[in-house]
Amino acid sequence: MRLLSVFGAATALAFALPASAQLTGGEPLAVATTYTVETGVLDGESRKITVRLPTGYDKEPERRYPVVYLLDGGPDQDFEHIAGIAQSRDMNWSFAPFILIGIESVNRRKELSPPVADPKPYQEFLRATPGGSPSYRRFLREELKPLVEASFRTNGRDAIIGESLAALFVVETLLEEPTLFDDYIAISPSMWWEQMKYGKQAAAYFARHPEGDRRLYLTTANEGDWHREGTERLVDALRASAPDGLAWTFVDAGESETHGTLYHPMALDAFRLLFAAPQREYKSYPLIGGPEVGERTPEEQARADTECTLENSRWTTPGAASRGRARLYYECLLYDLGPRPREGTLGQ
Known part of the structure; x- marks a missing residue:
């Protein structure tokens, strides 16, 4: 009955408005800037490049940031x-x-795909002639990356992310031009290629x-046929033959995600892993069931006074922290x- 009364009040308020009432004077919410790059x-051809700068970018003029290049990153594609x-x-x-650079795809099945021995079956299946990836890498290497580095405060560390065919481009680039x-970040790459x-x-x-030193985040969903087998063959090679400087992880989301649902949650997971930020565990307050907050011990105070960096932080999981919280107070954690992940060396 209480729930009904709340709805009733809301309905009455709506009916009290004049029939002509409407919202006016709105302001657009800008989250990024789109440029046209020749x-x-x-x-x-020209390309639309959409740039999201980190919050506070203008307030810290000396700070520099890593860059994430997003394939299929047009305003009407995966950017938002x-x-x-x-x-x-x-x-x-x-x-x-990080600085996010969305790169619009115009004909992704052509420009992001590797060369093939026989284009005909691909033309029939994809309705496009494949093989544009070498030129696309040249565009990134010779035109876009220098332009971004000249225009924004980058710190020299770059990442590339893509899904499906764009993720195949990510894998091919790692193999063909690793530098x-x-x-x-390869999310459900089309490894059947x-x-x-x-x-x-x-x-x-x-x-x-x-x-x-390079890093690979690889994941796949409930893929079948050569899509899955091709990914497993890549994992086999990583397990047995990964170069010394390549740290990698494979997250198998086959039990929980489909090809259509995988991108968003796995992109978040990749950013958390590759751009991990140090954090601390603090004591809870008695109001929510924590212990009485007393004076910090000298050891605790020393931890709290130490600035957390990637170098002095150690990896743990939220579950492990909850089971051993008392020994982690004020410690620097990742x-x-x-x-x-199912397997790999990244984050170990």
Whole structure:
């Protein structure tokens, strides 16, 4: 009855408004800026580049940030929902801020796809001629990345993220040109491509990798056929032959996500892992069932006075912290949030 009365009050209020009443004088909410970039590499075409700068970018003029390049990142593509994840860190501080660069795809099935031996079956299946990925990498390397670095306060660390066919581009780039980015986020990559070529040949690619520290976040959903098998072959190569400088993780979301639902939760998981931000455990207050808050011990005070950095923080999970909270008060921690990886070396 109480619930009905609340609805009744709301309804009465609505009926009391004049029939012509409407909201006026609204202001648009701008979360990013879109630029048009001319390119001589991609057949002289232009591209829309949408940029989200971290909150407070203008207030800290000396601070520099990593950059995340988002494939299929046009204003009407994946930019808005990934930008929402980037904004969420302002609420929960679970990862460090970064500059988000959304790159609009014009014909993704052409420009993001690797070359093939026989284009005909792909033309019939995809209704596009594949093979544009080498030119697209050249566009990123020679035109877009230098432009971004000249325009914004970047810190020299770059990541690339993509899903499905765009994730195949991420994997192919890691194999073909590993120095182009530092971090690679491949969400449900189309590893069926060319009868699983990039899974089958990954070990040979890894054997030619130059020295350098790089990271790979790999995940897949309830994929079947060569999509899944190709990914497993890549994981096999990572397990047996990953270069010394490549830290990697494979999150198997096959029991909980589909190809259509995977992107958003796994992008959040990737950002939390790759851009982990140190946090602390604090004592609860008696009001919510915590202990009486007394004077800190000298050891606790020393922890609280120490600035948390990536170097002096240690990994743990929220579950482990809840079971041993008393020994973690004021310690610098990196939380391994989200789904558990099936295997890998990243975050260990």
